[in-house]
Structures are given as structure tokens and as C-alpha cells.
Amino acid sequence: MANKVAKIPVIDISGDENQEQVAKELVEAAIEHGFIYIKNTGKDIPAEAVDGAFDMGKKIFKAPLSEKQACTIQKNNRGWSSMQYETLDPATQRVGDFKEAFNFGEFINGKADQPIPPTIAPYESQINDFSELCYKLCLKINTLLGIGLQVTPPDFFTNAHLREKGSSGTILRFLHYPPHTQTPDANPEADVRAGAHSDYGSMTLLFRLKGQAGLEILTQDGKTWAPVPVVPPGTENDPSPPILLNIGDLLSYWTNGLLRSTVHRVVFPGPGKTTVEGESDTEPRYSIAFFCHPVGTTPLESVPSERVKNHRGDAQAKQGNPYAERKVLTADEHLHMRLRASYLQLYKDKE
Ligand SMILES: O=C(O)CCC(=O)C(=O)O
Ligand SMILES: [Fe+2]
Numbered sequence: 001m002a003n004k005v006a007k008i009p010v011i012d013i014s015g016d017e018n019q020e021q022v023a024k025e026l027v028e029a030a031i032e033h034g035f036i037y038i039k040n041t042g043k044d045i046p047a048e049a050v051d052g053a054f055d056m057g058k059k060i061f062k063a064p065l066s067e068k069q070a071c072t073i074q075k076n077n078r079g080w081s082s083m084q085y086e087t088l089d090p091a092t093q094r095v096g097d098f099k100e101a102f103n104f105g106e107f108i109n110g111k112a113d114q115p116i117p118p119t120i121a122p123y124e125s126q127i128n129d130f131s132e133l134c135y136k137l138c139l140k141i142n143t144l145l146g147i148g149l150q151v152t153p154p155d156f157f158t159n160a161h162l163r164e165k166g167s168s169g170t171i172l173r174f175l176h177y178p179p180h181t182q183t184p185d186a187n188p189e190a191d192v193r194a195g196a197h198s199d200y201g202s203m204t205l206l207f208r209l210k211g212q213a214g215l216e217i218l219t220q221d222g223k224t225w226a227p228v229p230v231v232p233p234g235t236e237n238d239p240s241p242p243i244l245l246n247i248g249d250l251l252s253y254w255t256n257g258l259l260r261s262t263v264h265r266v267v268f269p270g271p272g273k274t275t276v277e278g279e280s281d282t283e284p285r286y287s288i289a290f291f292c293h294p295v296g297t298t299p300l301e302s303v304p305s306e307r308v309k310n311h312r313g314d315a316q317a318k319q320g321n322p323y324a325e326r327k328v329l330t331a332d333e334h335l336h337m338r339l340r341a342s343y344l345q346l347y348k349d350k351e
Helices: 019-032 047-062 065-069 118-148 156-160 249-254 331-342 344-349
Strands: 035-038 079-081 100-104 171-177 194-197 203-208 215-218 225-227 243-247 264-266 285-292
Touching (some): 019 118, 047 100, 047 203, 047 285, 118 156, 118 171, 118 203, 118 285
Antiparallel strands (some): 035 243, 171 285, 194 264, 203 243, 203 285, 215 225
16 A cells, blocks of 8 residues: 655755754754755765765675675674674564665774775775765754754754764664565565664764665654655755755654654565655665764763753654663663664674
């Protein structure tokens, strides 16, 4: 049965004027939807940088298997996660996610602080540059959220994300989802390419390619899934599709659930499933996610904001998200709790 596509606002944050107004719109969208299209005018992240990053992603996954295996993901959440190694929704999935991924942690002086496949070593600085662009955009969004929520001081969130204050769980992740024709073991009705989950960090920037279907969000009724078009109306002629921003669990904890951390998944949108006009899953799907995390030692207490104080952990914001109610001490403790739940083998083998 075809579901309606997700209703998500498109916001342009690239200008320098009307900062207060833009901040207000961003906060309202983060409260109401948790997902926001950030119009990509090319000012914050040039279209060529996005294209270059996708080329990089393809190179990483085409690297010889032995090179990828030598970089197998570790408990620090860095490295290569092979097909079906991660299970984002272990409570309902019979098998792991039909995807492979490569995670880069924070770079140090432009160098990756982890093993990388020799095939992509010549491009290390390009990956670092893309990660920098994403980091800066997240700082800007953190500032706007602080202004829009009237946090005192308004740069409260931004300060918590400054790298000079300590390391964080921030990850630049390249993803590859083969089409169903290449995953004969998958039952497209029952299996998923990425299980239902909310993101673990403060916010995520997601880059997708035109024409590639698959992402769905859980709507506020807690039951219906809505596909998220790559190119929403009005952005067809932009230099690059909008960057899809979503609020993660940490910004939700920090604001007592006022900002919504929305559950989402990636499916095989085969026959009979909802597809967005002009999108299909006949080709391999590639996406890039930048998971922005605060400094690991940051305590996740409610932020100093009257608006947050007056908000009493609204039940609606928690709907469909089993993690929304857990209280944990620091950003790092929260991250490890979540990784433990989705990398079953990694934690089983080594404990
Ligand atoms: O590939 C996508 O569209 C979404 C991926 C995602 O939700 C994630 O990696 O957390
Ligand atoms: Fe996600």
C-alpha cells in the first residue's frame, strides 16, 4: 500500500541576514518534525565537494576485500562494517542490515586516526576536507538552535562541540546498499537495508543521490512509514539536493525531548512498496552521513533555556523511539550503550 511522502520543511540557512528568524524556523521544524531539508545553495558545502565525496565512497567500497577487512570496525566505531554486520533494530530484524559502511572518526592534523585502505590513502586529505565542511556546518546549526531555543548563552551547544575541548564520537560514514538483485538472500518484504533506529549523536547531516529511493521516517502516529524524497519540490534546480538534517538522541535528551529524534530506516522499495516518483532501487545506493557528537565528556543535562524548562518531556516526542526516555551521564556513555546494542558480534566475540 502506497504511503504519502514525508512532509519535511526546506530551510535556507546559507544567508547572513535574518539569523533570528532562520533560527526560529529551524527550531520549530526540529520540534515538529525532527527532520529538516537544508537547502544546498553550495555556500556551506559546494556541490563539487559533495560529488567528490560520493566518488570517494564508491572507491572505498570497490577497494579489494582484504584491504577493507584489514580495517574492520572496532569498538571505537571506526572502520569497515561488512554486509549484514550491523543490526540497527535487533528486536525485529531476523538478519543484519543489507548494507556495508566505512566510518571515519575525527582526523588529527588532517590525518585519519585509524587504518585506511591503501587504495584510498591518496585521497585522505580530500576526505578530511569534506569532514571539515560538515563539522563547520554542524557548528553553525548548533548556534542557530541555541539562538532559536533562547539558550543562555546561545552558543551553549556550539561550545559543547568544539574539538579543542576534547575528542568526540563524531563520525563521517560512507554507506553502500546493493540493489535487491545483488542480495538474493534478502526478502524485500521482511528485510531491511538499515533497521529502524534513531541516530545516536546530536545531529546528522545526510547526503543522498538523485533517483535513489529507500529512506523512510516513522510518522507521528508511530505506525506509518513515509518515504523521504531526495529532491523535494522547489529544490529541483539547486546546485545539489538538500542536505537532510535530523535531530539525534543527544539533542533530544538535552532538551527534555522538545527537539524530536525521529525513528527512520532504509528499505528495499520494491514492487508494492511506496516509491517516490523518479526514484528507484535498481542501482546500488550510496549515501553519506555525518554524525555530529559533542565532546565525549559532556554531561547530558537539560540545557539552560526557559523554553526547555517549561517543556515537560512530552510523550509525543518519545513516540516510536525506545531510547528517548533513557537518561545517561555523558555523551560517550550514551554512544557505547547504543553501539553495544547494534554490533552484536563485535561485542559478543570480545567479551
Ligand atoms: O542511508 C540513509 O539514507 C540513512 C542512513 C542512516 O539512517 C544512518 O546511517 O544512520
Ligand atoms: Fe540514521
